[in-house]
Amino acid sequence: MPKIFKNKVAGYFLYFDSSCLEEPAHLHTSESPKLIYAGNAKIWVFPDGNTKIQYAGDVPEKSLRLIQDYLSNHYLEFFELWSKKKTPFEILGFDDRTFTLADIEEIQRQQQVMLDQLEK
Numbered sequence: 817m818p819k820i821f822k823n824k825v826a827g828y829f830l831y832f833d834s835s836c837l838e839e840p841a842h843l844h845t846s847e848s849p850k851l852i853y854a855g856n857a858k859i860w861v862f863p864d865g866n867t868k869i870q871y872a873g874d875v876p877e878k879s880l881r882l883i884q885d886y887l888s889n890h891y892l893e894f895f896e897l898w899s900k901k902k903t904p905f906e907i908l909g910f911d912d913r914t915f916t917l918a919d920i921e922e923i924q925r926q927q928q929v930m931l932d933q934l935e936k
Contacts, residue, residue, distance in 0.1 A: 826882035832844065842858055869884075
């Protein structure tokens with residue numbers, strides 16, 4: 817479970833599980849340098865820098881907003897780290913590294929479908 821950002825963001829370490837390839841790109845929060853799932857938040861991160869909170873856990877709303885703001889400014893760094901295991905594009909079945917606007921829109925559509933299914 818690699819730690820994404822060296823420093824805490826809004827009092828939390830941000831992590832992702834590099835073996836979790838069946839879900840869209842996301843990260844977890846932890847007050848501890850070791851990821852503890854109890855009480856953590858899970859945040860989806862989209863290729864355009866937008867985020868969505870899957871669950872907040874025990875993380876206060878103000879901290880979640882600060883984390884989301886941070887991610888909107890550092891999402892490329894997140895995706896660079898995420899892609900070292902497998903890119904969101906590969907997870908969704910795209911092999912080619914050259915994408916058209918239609919490809920990216922399709923990826924975003926597929927991610928939204930996945931999120932909609934998770935909310936049911």
